[in-house]
Amino acid sequence: MKKLTVLWLSALLLLAGCSGTSGNNENQNSVSTPETTATINVYTRDSSSGTREAFEKAGDFEGALTAKAIEVSSNGDMATKVGTDENGIGYVSLSTDFAANNVTPLNFEGVEPSEATVLDGSYKMQRPFSFVTRASGDFDSEEKEQLVAAFLDFLQNSTEGMLVVEKAGGVVDKTQGTPWEELAKNHPICSQDNSTITLATAGSTSVEKTLKAALEAFQPLAGNFQFTMNQTGSGDGYKRVMGSEKDGANKADIGFASREFKAEEEDVTQAMASGVYCIDAVVTIVNAANTAVTNLTQAQVKSIFTGEITNWADVQ
Amino acid sequence: METSLRHQRNAEKLKRKMRIDKAFKYLFFLAALLSGSCILLIVLFILIKGIQPFLPGYRYGQMDLLQFLFGTMWRQDQAVYGVGYIVINTLISAFGALLLSFPISVLTALFIAKIAPRKLSAMLSTVVELLASIPSVVYGVFAAGMIVKLVKWLASLWGISTAGGSSLLAVILLLAIMIFPTITSMAVTAIQAVDHELELGSLALGATKTQTNFKVVLKSAKSGIFAGAILGLGRAFGEATAVSMVAGNKLFGPTFDLFDITRTLTSTMLAGLKETTGLDYDIRFSVGIVLMAVILVSNLILNAVKEKVGNHG
Numbered sequence: 001m002k003k004l005t006v007l008w009l010s011a012l013l014l015l016a017g018c019s020g021t022s023g024n025n026e027n028q029n030s031v032s033t034p035e036t037t038a039t040i041n042v043y044t045r046d047s048s049s050g051t052r053e054a055f056e057k058a059g060d061f062e063g064a065l066t067a068k069a070i071e072v073s074s075n076g077d078m079a080t081k082v083g084t085d086e087n088g089i090g091y092v093s094l095s096t097d098f099a100a101n102n103v104t105p106l107n108f109e110g111v112e113p114s115e116a117t118v119l120d121g122s123y124k125m126q127r128p129f130s131f132v133t134r135a136s137g138d139f140d141s142e143e144k145e146q147l148v149a150a151f152l153d154f155l156q157n158s159t160e161g162m163l164v165v166e167k168a169g170g171v172v173d174k175t176q177g178t179p180w181e182e183l184a185k186n187h188p189i190c191s192q193d194n195s196t197i198t199l200a201t202a203g204s205t206s207v208e209k210t211l212k213a214a215l216e217a218f219q220p221l222a223g224n225f226q227f228t229m230n231q232t233g234s235g236d237g238y239k240r241v242m243g244s245e246k247d248g249a250n251k252a253d254i255g256f257a258s259r260e261f262k263a264e265e266e267d268v269t270q271a272m273a274s275g276v277y278c279i280d281a282v283v284t285i286v287n288a289a290n291t292a293v294t295n296l297t298q299a300q301v302k303s304i305f306t307g308e309i310t311n312w313a314d315v316q
Numbered sequence: 317m318e319t320s321l322r323h324q325r326n327a328e329k330l331k332r333k334m335r336i337d338k339a340f341k342y343l344f345f346l347a348a349l350l351s352g353s354c355i356l357l358i359v360l361f362i363l364i365k366g367i368q369p370f371l372p373g374y375r376y377g378q379m380d381l382l383q384f385l386f387g388t389m390w391r392q393d394q395a396v397y398g399v400g401y402i403v404i405n406t407l408i409s410a411f412g413a414l415l416l417s418f419p420i421s422v423l424t425a426l427f428i429a430k431i432a433p434r435k436l437s438a439m440l441s442t443v444v445e446l447l448a449s450i451p452s453v454v455y456g457v458f459a460a461g462m463i464v465k466l467v468k469w470l471a472s473l474w475g476i477s478t479a480g481g482s483s484l485l486a487v488i489l490l491l492a493i494m495i496f497p498t499i500t501s502m503a504v505t506a507i508q509a510v511d512h513e514l515e516l517g518s519l520a521l522g523a524t525k526t527q528t529n530f531k532v533v534l535k536s537a538k539s540g541i542f543a544g545a546i547l548g549l550g551r552a553f554g555e556a557t558a559v560s561m562v563a564g565n566k567l568f569g570p571t572f573d574l575f576d577i578t579r580t581l582t583s584t585m586l587a588g589l590k591e592t593t594g595l596d597y598d599i600r601f602s603v604g605i606v607l608m609a610v611i612l613v614s615n616l617i618l619n620a621v622k623e624k625v626g627n628h629g
Binding site: 038039041043045046047048049056062063065067068069070071072073077080081082084085087088205232 | 389391392393394460464465468477479480481482560561564565566567568577579586587588592593596
């Protein structure tokens with residue numbers, strides 16, 4: 001008797017299990033989107049990532065990310081993981097190959113992410129990489145000042161410089177580029193041996209990748225000068241070339257910030273040069289099978305990534 | 317004709333030979349000293365770096381040691397660092413892998429050493445050796461591409477939604493595959509070292525081959541097999557690259573659900589290491605100390621168990 005009951009119970013359990021899964025499959029086939037009632041799997045980069053910093057700032061939830069988030073190790077890892085998880089949502093840099101990773105980029109506040117919308121400023125999930133130099137005449141030597149000017153010209157205006165920055169993940173307007181060969185004529189300093197000069201940079205850590213690529217590309221074009229990068233955070237960018245630490249042990253020739261310089265505290269009008277050399281754009285992505293969501297507002301991004309909304313059905 | 321070699325003994329030559337001998341002795345000693353001091357240096361360096369965040373006057377603000385050791389949340393963005401749950405997760409995944417891999421490894425070793433025909437046995441040993449030499453990153457790619465899909469499918473059978481397959485189960489499966497060659501090759505050596513007379517005695521007493529293999533061979537090789545298990549566990553504890561590709565790196569814990577994401581000590585140390593500075597960098601050395609302590613303690617316990625089961629019974 002006992003045995004029979006156990007047998008019967010296990011048979012029932014098996015049946016229930018089978019019907020449960022087949023039900024799921026039907027659901028998936030008929031709606032063609034993953035079950036809209038599914039929970040959202042939030043993916044994030046580790047906290048030292050510049051992309052995460054930019055994304056959390058754009059979504060206005062710095063430090064408030066849901067504890068349920070799944071941490072991935074790189075931009076590519078993020079794309080792969082979201083590409084295999086129908087219920088996943090994450091964020092990558094604009095230069096990512098979306099189709100190859102089986103993910104769909106989402107519009108932000110109704111604007112599609114693309115190079116054009118980033119450059120004209122309508123796509124808001126972006127931040128500028130700004131630079132500022134020491135004041136004219138405040139450099140260690142005349143040669144150094146000329147070299148800094150040449151480098152910034154290369155970084156901002158040359159086709160070669162733009163390509164290098166773009167390859168490292170920055171968004172630039174390549175139509176504005178001029179071949180370095182032409183620009184070099186304005187910088188006679190580049191034709192002499194500069195191996196005794198060391199350029200020092202400071203400021204934002206997020207610019208490190210693009211800046212390092214540009215400096216390394218420029219080295220052989222400008223007499224093999226040396227450089228040291230001491231990137232500690234956007235706050236130090238202005239401070240160490242124009243502000244309180246400009247003559248301290250950590251002084252630098254060019255300071256960087258992954259934001260605009262603040263007009264009240266960081267007065268860049270006295271600098272030899274300042275500006276924006278590229279734009280960093282972040283894109284929210286979902287799995288390609290998830291066709292229910294195509295656009296997110298900032299409020300939606302915030303509530304999804306802080307864990308307020310945990311179900312895809314509530315995103316509409 | 318010479319009857320004695322004595323007169324050929326050249327005192328000068330002998331002295332030189334002795335000198336060379338002595339020189340080599342010192343050379344060997346130097347080599348041993350060098351490799352020994354490496355361990356000492358590494359341990360010292362990690363200890364010094366890792367203890368710093370808990371000392372008063374630490375430049376990024378002193379950390380609370382108890383909160384670090386028993387915390388159940390790891391969030392760099394909120395400066396909350398607790399490894400308590402990560403230690404538990406690491407133990408679960410490593411011992412889970414051992415549990416899964418150990419019986420398969422021992423049976424495989426038995427097959428290779430005792431049952432398989434000579435040619436097949438040689439081939440299988442080569443396969444196991446090859447498995448052992450595959451770099452962990454390759455295992456990681458395999459796990460991220462295949463094991464997670466398997467886990468995802470398994471979970472869907474139960475109607476559970478996973479994070480694309482990244483889960484504790486995926487970590488356990490991956491580690492089980494990775495430590496399999498370590499345990500197997502150690503077990504093969506141990507089984508091959510068993511005295512053949514013992515087996516013959518068992519067979520002569522009327523025991524079948526299977527009975528002999530399980531009750532005599534395995535029992536005599538127990539100590540060596542156990543050593544293999546300890547080595548395998550060490551590899552499971554220490555694996556970072558492959559694990560972090562499928563663990564999902566949960567921010568809080570501990571994780572007991574097989575289909576939930578997890579976080580291990582090594583993946584914690586690795587995540588974003590190259591891009592970080594300050595406290596977030598230094599604290600990884602503290603995690604390193606915890607990892608070394610965990611490995612040391614579990615090795616000591618296992619060694620004690622080995623002594624107990626290895627010598628008697």
